[in-house]
Structure formats: structure tokens, C-alpha cells
Amino acid sequence: MARTVWDSSVGKKTVMAVSGLIMLLYLVVHMIGNLKIFFGPGEFNHYAHWLRTVGEPFMHYEWTLWLIRVVLVVAVVAHATSAYQLSRRDLRARPDKYVHRKARTSYATRTMRWGGTILALFIVWHLLDLTTGTVHSGGFQPGHPYQNVVDTFSTWYGDVIYIVAMLALGLHIRHGFWSAAQTLGVGDRARDRALKTVANILALLLTAGFLAVPVAVMTGVVS
Amino acid sequence: MKLTLRIWRQRNADADGAMSTYEVDGVSADMSFLEMLDTLNEDLILQGEDPVAFDHDCREGICGACSLVINGDAHGPERTTTCQLHMRSFHDGDTIDIEPWRAAAFPLVKDLVVDRSAFDRIIQAGGYVTAPTGAAPEAHATPVPKPDADFAFEHAECIGCGACVAACPNGAAMLFTSAKINHLNTLPQGAPERETRVLDMVAKMDEEGFGGCTLAGECATACPKGIPLVSITGMNKEWLRATRKAGGR
Incomplete structure (x- = not known):
């Protein structure tokens, strides 16, 4: 069955839809967690520490966190691989362009591929910046995420990279969430408007929620 | 002029x-x-x-x-x-x-003429029903609920012109294939091949070199017969159902 799914263009879209929804669920949790930065370094750092102790004593220190990381890596790899393979197929299926071209699809639809690439690059930068601290500006302090976040958003490039990526994320979710519903066969005429509304609300809330942090640092609300 | x-x-x-x-x-x-x-x-x-x-x-x-x-x-x-x-x-x-x-x-x-026989091969893969030949059956022998008849007819309107493929930025035949599948899979006459139809037609569609669906919606806008975009959603649903049932064959 796995073979049938992976070999079919419809099946590969299913892989994209499911992996995309897993990442979307994670992003909602991540965004809510980020907002704790508005309650001061104590609460934010405590929350970050708690992420490592979730599930204790059943789970050992950081086990839950690593479990989530593994699921996310699988989701990202599955999403990106199927996107790459499906895009290759799509481009091969339309080798000759029309002389008279018209752009009628929405901006969100047209930017799915480039937006996805931007997001993939952003994830790499984001991990190197705030998880490993490799490209972090100033001294990266493990266990002090509040200060690390403030440091990142005190640089102009930190803000620019983050803002561009979050706008790309909003557009990606706007088309992606609704598309996932169609791919999984749960959309119909009656639900179409509701699905589009939910997609737009999710896109807006996530973009606004994530952008609140750099904006707060830039305006000095969080320092 | x-x-x-x-x-x-x-x-x-x-x-x-x-x-x-x-x-x-x-x-x-x-x-x-x-x-x-x-x-x-x-x-x-x-x-x-x-x-x-x-x-x-x-x-x-x-x-x-x-x-x-x-x-x-x-x-x-x-x-x-x-x-x-x-x-x-x-x-x-x-x-x-x-x-x-x-x-x-x-x-x-040549010029403006293209070879659309890939559509014929998709139909051959499953766009038919196993019906006994002979005299026309009595019309009421197989009851079809009115909403099902309307739904099937809406999709049966597809004339296979290929406008959906021409309009699709990915050169996909999803709307054509989904119209045929929704038409036949909704009716009792099409029930015996419900699973094989969708699996075989989608596989043939891929094999013929058509692209995949990115839900751009250009196909449904171009369709002269008004086949709706949700037709594709219906096909995806049928495909997932068949894959679960057939265990991938």
C-alpha cells in the first residue's frame, strides 16, 4: 500500500497533505509558546525548560522533545521530497509555455514552490540561530532563550529574515490548508467557504502571532 | 470587422x-x-x-x-x-x-491540432461499466436517488475536450479523470468497478505524463461544461477509499 501511495501523484499529494498538517499543528503550539515572551524572562525561560521535562517521570529528560523533533524531521523530509518530485512531474507535463500568458491563479497559489523553498532555508537558519547557536549574533547562551531571542531580533538581518519567512508562511498556509482538505477528500461545496475561512484565519493568526515577537523587540516592548 | x-x-x-x-x-x-x-x-x-x-x-x-x-x-x-x-x-x-x-x-x-488520444487510454483503463448487452433494461429496475442522478449527470457533461489540461499550469488531467470517475462511481451501474476504476484511471493518467494537481483551479474556470473543482476532491476521496480497501493491490 505504501508503494501505491508513493508511486501515485494523488498518493504523493496525500503525503504532502498529512505532513503539512502535522507541521501546521506544531506551528500553532510553537506560536502560542512564543507569546510567553511577553510575560518576562522568568516565564519564557521556565516554559523552555519545561519543554525538556514534559512527560516526566515516564519520559526521561528531553525524550518528549526528541520524539517531537523526530516526527517533525520526518514530516519536513516527506513534505519536501514529495513537493520536489511532484514539481518535477508538473514541469515535465507542461514543457511549452503559451505565448499569450495570463496569471489568474492567486498569489498564494503561485508562490507555493518558492515560498516552500524560502521556508526550508529559513528552518535551517532558525535552527542554527536559536537551537544550536552556530550563527547566533552575540554570545549564544544555552538555557537562556529569552536573551537569545532578544539578541537575534536586535539585528536588522535577523528581523528581515524572520519577517520574510513569516509572510511566506502565511501565504503557504492560506493555500496549503485548503488544498490539504481537498487532497484528503474532505472538501465539498457546502464546506468550501468554511475551509477557506479557516485557512485564512490560521494563516493570519500564525503570521501575526509569530511576527509579534520581532516587532516587540524592535519597538522595545520586549528587551 | x-x-x-x-x-x-x-x-x-x-x-x-x-x-x-x-x-x-x-x-x-x-x-x-x-x-x-x-x-x-x-x-x-x-x-x-x-x-x-x-x-x-x-x-x-x-x-x-x-x-x-x-x-x-x-x-x-x-x-x-x-x-x-x-x-x-x-x-x-x-x-x-x-x-x-x-x-x-x-x-x-500540426498547427493547432494536438493528439488527445491519451484521454482515450484513460477511459480504456476504467471509464466503462460492466453492463449486460441486449435489450434496454426496464428503467425502474435499478433505482437511482435523485441527488445521485443529478451529481452523476453534472459530471457526465464532460465532453473530453481537454481544456482543463490546456488551462492547468501543470498540464494535469485531474478534472477530466475526476469527472469520469464521479460520474460512474456515483451510479449503481458503476459500483462493481468502483475501486479498480479510480485506481486504474489515476495510474493511467500518471503514466501518460500528465502533471499533478496543485489546486490552482484554472481547469474548472476553463471547462466549457462547468465541471466543478470539487470534482477533484471527490476523486481524491474515492482514490483514498479504494487504496485502503484494496490494500494497494
């Missing part, structure tokens, strides 16, 4: 093609688009030139033979087939670009 036409001319599949410019005069607003092209071809023949090759048959909007991407729109600016498009949709002095359907699965034959 006097018009300037820019038409894709290509001698055969292997030759290089290019847009050629032609002037047509005395076009009446009541002419169909194909009649306008007939006028052009008459002139070309009189001048000893090769007439423009284009597909057409019934000219009543029901056979699916005509094609043409007109000013970037499959079947032109109106939501109908090219044969039912009339010159009143254009204005005197307009320049009109006319191109063939563009898709790897629809290889070009």
Missing part, C-alpha cells in the same frame, strides 16, 4: 513552430470563431498557401473536438466551446492570439 490574427504555425511534430500574423476582413459578429477561421483558410487556399489546421466536428458544443487557446484562454473568453464562441465577443481592430493546447501528454500534430 477587421482583425489581426497571430496563429501558431507548425508543419509537424518535429518542425519548429512560430506565431504567424494574418489579417482577416469582413468578419461578421454573428460568425462563430471557427467560421472566422474558415474564412481565413479560404483566403489562404486562394493565395496558394497552406491552410491553418484546427480540430472541429459537431460545431454544436457537444462533441469535444474543437480546442484552441484564444488570447491565453482555453476556448476563448466565453465559458463555452470554441465552436460556440461568436465573433461578437471581439471588437473591430482586435489582435487575437491563437495557440494549440499545450501539454506533454498532448503531442502536437
Whole structure:
């Protein structure tokens, strides 16, 4: 069955839809967690520490966190691989362009591929910046995420990279969430408007929620 | 009406093609688009030139033979087939670009004619019902609920013209294939092959080199018969159901 799914263009879209929804669920949790930065370094750092102790004593220190990381890596790899393979197929299926071209699809639809690439690059930068601290500006302090976040958003490039990526994320979710519903066969005429509304609300809330942090640092609300 | 036409001319599949410019005069607003092209071809023949090759048959909007991407729109600016498009949709002095359907699965034959037999092969893969032949059965022998009949009929309207493939940025045949699957899978007559139909037709669609769906929605906008985009959602649902049931075969 796995073979049938992976070999079919419809099946590969299913892989994209499911992996995309897993990442979307994670992003909602991540965004809510980020907002704790508005309650001061104590609460934010405590929350970050708690992420490592979730599930204790059943789970050992950081086990839950690593479990989530593994699921996310699988989701990202599955999403990106199927996107790459499906895009290759799509481009091969339309080798000759029309002389008279018209752009009628929405901006969100047209930017799915480039937006996805931007997001993939952003994830790499984001991990190197705030998880490993490799490209972090100033001294990266493990266990002090509040200060690390403030440091990142005190640089102009930190803000620019983050803002561009979050706008790309909003557009990606706007088309992606609704598309996932169609791919999984749960959309119909009656639900179409509701699905589009939910997609737009999710896109807006996530973009606004994530952008609140750099904006707060830039305006000095969080320092 | 006097018009300037820019038409894709290509001698055969292997030759290089290019847009050629032609002037047509005395076009009446009541002419169909194909009649306008007939006028052009008459002139070309009189001048000893090769007439423009284009597909057409019934000219009543029901056979699916005509094609043409007109000013970037499959079947032109109106939501109908090219044969039912009339010159009143254009204005005197307009320049009109006319191109063939563009898709790897629809290889070009000549000028504006493409080979759409990939659609026939998708149909052969499962677009049929196992029905006993002989005298017509009694109409009430197989009851079909009214909503199912309406749904099936909406999808049965597909004439297989290929506008969906031409309009799709990925050259996908999802709307065509989904129309056929929804039509037959909704009716009791199509039930015996419900699972094999969707699995085989989707597999054939992939094999023929059509692209995948990115839900751009251009197909449903171009469809002269108004097959809705949710038709694709319905096919995805049927495909997932069949895959679960058949365990991938």
C-alpha cells in the first residue's frame, strides 16, 4: 500500500497533505509558546525548560522533545521530497509555455514552490540561530532563550529574515490548508467557504502571532 | 470587422513552430470563431498557401473536438466551446492570439491540432461499466436517488475536450479523470468497478505524463461544461477509499 501511495501523484499529494498538517499543528503550539515572551524572562525561560521535562517521570529528560523533533524531521523530509518530485512531474507535463500568458491563479497559489523553498532555508537558519547557536549574533547562551531571542531580533538581518519567512508562511498556509482538505477528500461545496475561512484565519493568526515577537523587540516592548 | 490574427504555425511534430500574423476582413459578429477561421483558410487556399489546421466536428458544443487557446484562454473568453464562441465577443481592430493546447501528454500534430488520444487510454483503463448487452433494461429496475442522478449527470457533461489540461499550469488531467470517475462511481451501474476504476484511471493518467494537481483551479474556470473543482476532491476521496480497501493491490 505504501508503494501505491508513493508511486501515485494523488498518493504523493496525500503525503504532502498529512505532513503539512502535522507541521501546521506544531506551528500553532510553537506560536502560542512564543507569546510567553511577553510575560518576562522568568516565564519564557521556565516554559523552555519545561519543554525538556514534559512527560516526566515516564519520559526521561528531553525524550518528549526528541520524539517531537523526530516526527517533525520526518514530516519536513516527506513534505519536501514529495513537493520536489511532484514539481518535477508538473514541469515535465507542461514543457511549452503559451505565448499569450495570463496569471489568474492567486498569489498564494503561485508562490507555493518558492515560498516552500524560502521556508526550508529559513528552518535551517532558525535552527542554527536559536537551537544550536552556530550563527547566533552575540554570545549564544544555552538555557537562556529569552536573551537569545532578544539578541537575534536586535539585528536588522535577523528581523528581515524572520519577517520574510513569516509572510511566506502565511501565504503557504492560506493555500496549503485548503488544498490539504481537498487532497484528503474532505472538501465539498457546502464546506468550501468554511475551509477557506479557516485557512485564512490560521494563516493570519500564525503570521501575526509569530511576527509579534520581532516587532516587540524592535519597538522595545520586549528587551 | 477587421482583425489581426497571430496563429501558431507548425508543419509537424518535429518542425519548429512560430506565431504567424494574418489579417482577416469582413468578419461578421454573428460568425462563430471557427467560421472566422474558415474564412481565413479560404483566403489562404486562394493565395496558394497552406491552410491553418484546427480540430472541429459537431460545431454544436457537444462533441469535444474543437480546442484552441484564444488570447491565453482555453476556448476563448466565453465559458463555452470554441465552436460556440461568436465573433461578437471581439471588437473591430482586435489582435487575437491563437495557440494549440499545450501539454506533454498532448503531442502536437500540426498547427493547432494536438493528439488527445491519451484521454482515450484513460477511459480504456476504467471509464466503462460492466453492463449486460441486449435489450434496454426496464428503467425502474435499478433505482437511482435523485441527488445521485443529478451529481452523476453534472459530471457526465464532460465532453473530453481537454481544456482543463490546456488551462492547468501543470498540464494535469485531474478534472477530466475526476469527472469520469464521479460520474460512474456515483451510479449503481458503476459500483462493481468502483475501486479498480479510480485506481486504474489515476495510474493511467500518471503514466501518460500528465502533471499533478496543485489546486490552482484554472481547469474548472476553463471547462466549457462547468465541471466543478470539487470534482477533484471527490476523486481524491474515492482514490483514498479504494487504496485502503484494496490494500494497494
